[in-house]
Amino acid sequence: MHIKKDQIRGTWYFVLDAPRENGKRKQIRRTGFKTKRAAEQKYRQFKQEIEESGTFKIVSDISFNDYLDYFIKNYMEVNLKESTVRNKLFLIEKHIRPVLKNYKLREISPAIINEIINNKVKEGYKKKYISSIFTYIKLIFRYSVFPSEFLKKNPAEHLKMPKIEDVSNTEKSITMDNLNKLTKLWKNTKFNIIYTVGLHTGMRLGEIIALEWDNIDLNKGIITVNKNAVTLGSEVKLSSPKTQSSIRTINIGKTLILELKKWRVEQIEQKFKRGKFYIQSNFVCTYSDGRWIKPNSIKSNGTALKKKYGIKFNFHMLRHTHATMLIENGANMKDVQERLGHYKYSTTMDTYAHVTKKMSDETIEIFEKAINQN
Template identity: 40%
Template sequence: MQGGVRKRGKTWSYFFDMGKVDGKRKKKEKGGFRTKKEAETALRNALTEFDRCGSLIDESNVSVSDYLDYWFKEYVLINLKYNTQQYYKTIINKHIKPALGKYKLKSLTPTAIQEFLNKKQIAGFSRNSVSNFYGVLSGSLKAAVHPYQFIKQSPAQYVKMPKFNNIESNNKLKIITLEQFQTIINRFPQGSNFYVPLQIAFNTGMRAGEVCGLTWDCINLEDSSIKVEKILIGKDKGIWEFGTPKTESSNRIIDIGDTLIKILKQHKTWQKENKLKYGKYYKDSDFVCTKENGQNITPNSIKYLSRVVNYELDIDFHFHSLRHTHATMLLESGAEPKDIQARLGHNKISTTMDTYTHVTKKMKNTTVNILEGILATQK
């Protein structure tokens, strides 16, 4: 690329050729520099910025912390959903930056990353959490190679996930028994704020955001199905809005049985009665999960529910437990794994089977027993 400096009157300016734009050759020139040296320095900076399409980061000295800020702004905020953005921000600010942020990006080694992940595993973080830490690091460093061209290769490609105890990982699914679910329902019976959200999650395996975002136009009581096409997500200062489901496969239709249909019909009647009862004080909406005054149930309300179940009922519980319990019950009862995958909205059946390895082990044992029964009849 051609460029240079020249003196114009009492000041210096730099110039360089930008090539052809719309068939015409363009030239960049900027003046006002007091000395020739200042103009030459500005020219080098301008050429570097032009070569890198306007990026203001100096890749030779950028720290991991500053680079992650750049990646978050240029990629995460543009391409990922709000909840994922907030989760990535937490991972970056609370975990990655304190451990690795001080390093220069070009000096970050596989050893430093491996030690970071190992320490998180030793500290008691779950496989899923450590995997997410690694995922954010790996994704950001891959982008640093291409398209950003800050480094020539990613040090994360030489790092391995620490080994985890599979049994401990499965126990963290917090699967509850039918008796425990009945105890929860006795605490939150029909007419309480959480009765319907609990029943929907237990009978469908839907996620909390999907349950809270459910509207009546997505429920077909005649066809006995629920269409999952949106979630309720929280913005700052108590603002809630609809978002798209977690993945493309999370957009799904779930068949439901007579038990849940009866509950939903009764709930719809209950809402109409409350609308007449509260009159102008009723918050009218199309939400399925509402309080008596029509105010919709939010994921924050669900967190309160989980706290009550844990501390008042002494049941190790998270609302997601209902999703795991739903899948476990069906798999143990002989339902087709492919059908479970569709109900849960997993993109791959391997996700379903890997998540519920404790169930698949039991299924394998059942298969062996069936085989032994067949062979016994031949003796």
């Protein structure tokens, strides 16, 4: 056994032959053990790893900060869409880098990661958002093991999300009373057509903002969804939809067709009225001077409506409200999934389970009433 004592320092060390690299001899040397027994234990550990795997990976001394830059460049920028990279970077720079930047990558333990997630719960973030942070932390560390080989083990591998009480799905829909108030308020804003399309189709905000008149067949009553407007820093760009299943056609009713026709006429009138000062485009969602309406403008307007009139509201609630109204009135769940552009049927079922539960309760009440009359 190649274990010896450093006569000058008084500590123990060992030298171990590792598998050859490119035909050249390679040795692993570890020093600084206070006792011979400690050196022997570490020697056996390294030797066993070599015998079992045929290799030995020396844990990197890279800082988490440097590794994170490596991960962004070699994984995110290579494998993800530009819009996704921007969204994930916001999450990383806000919630992950600040708390881990002063650690070496190898120093980060399961307990440290667990504390980060628990703190997010205490700070009051929603379950879905915390889950996104947790999922990305796990991905970052999984990549550090394979294929990057900076670590031998993933410290986040066996961690689980804490139990979090989240906002119920019933609170994500708008009550009929508030909906009636909101529709009256929208009529007096420059964003009326956007809110109206959202309520009548369940489309995502980015999908509506990206609509061009070529995507709408007013004669057949069909909207084709094939683009998404995404915010990248201070810019808004068109990209492909969220998933392949988000590319879809949506049937629309007479009420929305009439609203779209009226809006189309108003757009054309504004073009003639403003002449060369009108900004030409084929977008459906524009201001009176032809400028393209951006997603952040709608979010700001929704916040203002909520603050001014005390109505709990954000644009995404229109999507939930649309789906809830469909299901409560007997729409097939598979049809709702396709209309919303959900990738998985289970997503639709999980999101609107509270609606089907309510319908089941009402169904049994009808039966009880019927049988008790006989």
